[in-house]
Amino acid sequence: MDLRRVLVLGGARSGKSTFAERLAAECGAPVLYVATATASDDEMAQRIAEHQRRRPAAWRTLESPSALGQPIALALGDARTVLVEDLTLLLNNLMLDGSADQAEALAKAEVDALQALTTHLIVVSNEVGMGVVPPSPLGRTFRDSLGRLNQHAASQLNEVYVLFAGLPLRLK
Numbered sequence: 001m002d003l004r005r006v007l008v009l010g011g012a013r014s015g016k017s018t019f020a021e022r023l024a025a026e027c028g029a030p031v032l033y034v035a036t037a038t039a040s041d042d043e044m045a046q047r048i049a050e051h052q053r054r055r056p057a058a059w060r061t062l063e064s065p066s067a068l069g070q071p072i073a074l075a076l077g078d079a080r081t082v083l084v085e086d087l088t089l090l091l092n093n094l095m096l097d098g099s100a101d102q103a104e105a106l107a108k109a110e111v112d113a114l115q116a117l118t119t120h121l122i123v124v125s126n127e128v129g130m131g132v133v134p135p136s137p138l139g140r141t142f143r144d145s146l147g148r149l150n151q152h153a154a155s156q157l158n159e160v161y162v163l164f165a166g167l168p169l170r171l172k
Contacts, residue, residue: 003118003121004158006120006160007150008124009126009160011127016124017086021083028080030078031056032060032061032076032081032083034062034072034084035048035062035064036066036090037065062075066097067110082114082117082122084124085124087107091142092142111123111152125153160172
């Protein structure tokens with residue numbers, strides 16, 4: 001069986017999560033959904049709740065805001081497919097705990113650790129380099145770090161899609 005290794009990129013409300021969830025369902029159950037989001041405010045809690053409602057009840061969820069490899073290995077069980085949602089928030093969470101350079105290196109190491117999985121793998125991330133230039137140095141640092149992290153993930157995975165207006169475009 002050929003394992004699918006997929007990166008799904010897109011902007012805000014581009015349809016990337018729905019597309020990634022559809023790919024995970026196609027790859028087959030059991031699915032382990034790895035959530036990197038934290039409910040830091042009411043609006044984020046609502047976004048998380050919407051994602052939870054949309055997922056099939058049979059999917060297991062692992063909440064892991066700042067690590068992927070080891071937590072997934074410990075929670076994997078009989079999962080056939082792993083869906084990581086998403087690298088954007090993983091990098092954000094790591095940046096809150098340390099320097100941008102350190103956070104980027106740690107996030108890249110977590111992407112590398114995913115290569116050890118013997119499951120289908122779908123990874124979601126935001127494409128933030130096509131919008132306006134962030135007004136603050138921290139915003140520009142985050143945008144640049146995420147761009148490099150996405151490039152790293154794309155080099156590690158066999159399939160890469162970008163979504164625009166809910167429509168997937170296969171890049172690799």
